[in-house]
Amino acid sequence: MKQTALHGEHIRLGAKMVEFSGWEMPVLYTSIIEEHHATRERAGIFDICHMGEFIVRGPGAASLLSGLIPTDLGRLEPTKAMYSCLVNEQGGTVDDLFIYMRDADDFFLVVNASRRETDLAWIQGHAPSSGVEIVDVSDDTAKIDLQGPRSTEIVEAVFQDADIGDLRRFYSLGITCDGIDLMISQTGYTGERGYELYAPAAFAVSLWNRLLEAGKPLGLVPVGLGARDTLRLEAGYSLYGHELTDEISPVEAGLGWLVNSPDAYIGKDVLTSQKEEGASREIVCLRMKDKGIPRDGYPVVRDGREVGVITSGGFSPTFDVGVALALVERGSAPVGESVSVSMRGRPKTAEIVPRPLYPYNG
Amino acid sequence: MSDIPKDLKYTEEHEWVRMEGSVGVCGITDYAQEMLTDIVYVELPEVDIEIGQGEQVAVVESVKAVSDVYAPLSGTIVEINEELEDSPEMLNDDPYGEGWIFKIEVEDDNEQEGLMDAEEYAAFIESMEEEE
Numbered sequence: 249m250k251q252t253a254l255h256g257e258h259i260r261l262g263a264k265m266v267e268f269s270g271w272e273m274p275v276l277y278t279s280i281i282e283e284h285h286a287t288r289e290r291a292g293i294f295d296i297c298h299m300g301e302f303i304v305r306g307p308g309a310a311s312l313l314s315g316l317i318p319t320d321l322g323r324l325e326p327t328k329a330m331y332s333c334l335v336n337e338q339g340g341t342v343d344d345l346f347i348y349m350r351d352a353d354d355f356f357l358v359v360n361a362s363r364r365e366t367d368l369a370w371i372q373g374h375a376p377s378s379g380v381e382i383v384d385v386s387d388d389t390a391k392i393d394l395q396g397p398r399s400t401e402i403v404e405a406v407f408q409d410a411d412i413g414d415l416r417r418f419y420s421l422g423i424t425c426d427g428i429d430l431m432i433s434q435t436g437y438t439g440e441r442g443y444e445l446y447a448p449a450a451f452a453v454s455l456w457n458r459l460l461e462a463g464k465p466l467g468l469v470p471v472g473l474g475a476r477d478t479l480r481l482e483a484g485y486s487l488y489g490h491e492l493t494d495e496i497s498p499v500e501a502g503l504g505w506l507v508n509s510p511d512a513y514i515g516k517d518v519l520t521s522q523k524e525e526g527a528s529r530e531i532v533c534l535r536m537k538d539k540g541i542p543r544d545g546y547p548v549v550r551d552g553r554e555v556g557v558i559t560s561g562g563f564s565p566t567f568d569v570g571v572a573l574a575l576v577e578r579g580s581a582p583v584g585e586s587v588s589v590s591m592r593g594r595p596k597t598a599e600i601v602p603r604p605l606y607p608y609n610g
Numbered sequence: 611m612s613d614i615p616k617d618l619k620y621t622e623e624h625e626w627v628r629m630e631g632s633v634g635v636c637g638i639t640d641y642a643q644e645m646l647t648d649i650v651y652v653e654l655p656e657v658d659i660e661i662g663q664g665e666q667v668a669v670v671e672s673v674k675a676v677s678d679v680y681a682p683l684s685g686t687i688v689e690i691n692e693e694l695e696d697s698p699e700m701l702n703d704d705p706y707g708e709g710w711i712f713k714i715e716v717e718d719d720n721e722q723e724g725l726m727d728a729e730e731y732a733a734f735i736e737s738m739e740e741e742e
Binding site for chain 2: 264275276279280281474478539540541543562563565570592
């Protein structure tokens with residue numbers, strides 16, 4: 249199993265470690281529920297070094313990327329970032345990713361750990377023979393997320409010379425700290441205001457401990473992948489391998505708002521037709537009325553007929569109830585209606601609710 | 611190191627039994643609750659059902675995972691801990707006390723001899739951890 253640059257810190261902090269996408273990662277330090285509440289109420293710090301980062305640059309970089317994503321790349325400007333997906337010919341999702349425009353012909357991509365090799369091959373496979381340079385910088389790049397209502401105070405305390413206060417959501421800022429170049433953006437995956445920091449891997453431990461130290465008086469705690477998942481589930485964010493796969497399109501996953509590019513790109517016919525006419529399936533959000541926790545793979549039943557399956561389910565610490573995202577036949581489970589989730593053969597009632605359960609708290 | 615009271619009997623599935631006359635009080639061990647972490651839901655059996663040793667009798671769910679609970683002994687369920695429905699976290703806080711799950715009227719006293727005592731259970735956990 250691969251270890252991140254922060255592995256020693258996790259062990260020192262007493263984390264419970266698990267395998268995730270080939271990486272040995274902290275699932276929790278004290279308790280998933282406590283870490284979840286700490287992030288919603290104060291702040292949490294996350295080791296996200298396992299994720300992949302690529303640089304795509306050169307005169308042909310923008311044209312390469314705009315041919316691979318359904319989102320209008322023209323909406324970016326230097327220092328701005330956006331969420332999008334790589335889509336295959338059938339409209340299925342190769343991966344979801346973040347694209348930072350560093351300069352007009354210099355982009356920084358952040359991809360899922362489990363899809364790093366696939367994405368790299370996909371992008372290289374569609375690149376022209378010259379004019380674009382694609383570099384996988386994952387091993388040299390540490391990613392640390394700081395999320396929660398107190399996160400701004402913490403980054404301001406650590407980077408006193410930087411204008412963090414002016415950093416808008418989905419924008420990034422280059423910072424020099426002890427002679428080391430970092431990038432910070434106001435982005436995240438928890439539903440809270442927060443930041444994602446990118447630094448050379450050799451600086452990871454120092455950065456982690458500076459943030460942790462500065463945040464301690466404000467109630468900052470380290471947060472494992474367990475609470476990262478409960479936080480993103482409440483916030484309604486998709487997770488690759490669950491709501492998005494090779495066989496689920498971004499439109500089906502409820503990401504039709506990403507489909508707006510005027511350019512030619514792979515999968516355009518399928519996605520535009522799904523967006524205009526509707527896809528055959530859709531992701532819905534549900535909240536249990538009965539006790540019990542919906543889990544991935546449990547069938548969703550309406551009026552005695554199986555209409556779909558849970559793609560991500562779990563316990564919501566904020567609402568103290570089982571919640572889930574489910575992929576169902578379109579129109580089979582409208583908001584406000586009841587469905588039943590089959591839990592190991594036993595039907596339990598749930599209500600279809602608007603997504604997300606927890607609106608962005610910026 | 612997890613807590614393993616001397617006066618209880620244990621299973622390889624990490625259940626414990628405390629005999630009170632012919633009734634066995636059953637729950638999951640401190641080790642089990644540590645592994646599961648935050649327990650958020652317990653599905654209890656119905657009272658009066660008959661159950662065989664090793665049969666699935668209850669379900670404990672943590673934030674992370676679902677875990678079946680098996681009957682350590684054969685018999686009839688005579689009482690369930692309904693307080694767990696509203697306070698499943700008692701399983702984390704006090705697994706051998708307030709976190710008991712069900713009581714079983716035991717049929718066959720000989721079955722208890724197949725269970726582990728505290729010393730054997732401690733050795734069993736240690737051997738499991740070495741395997742990891």
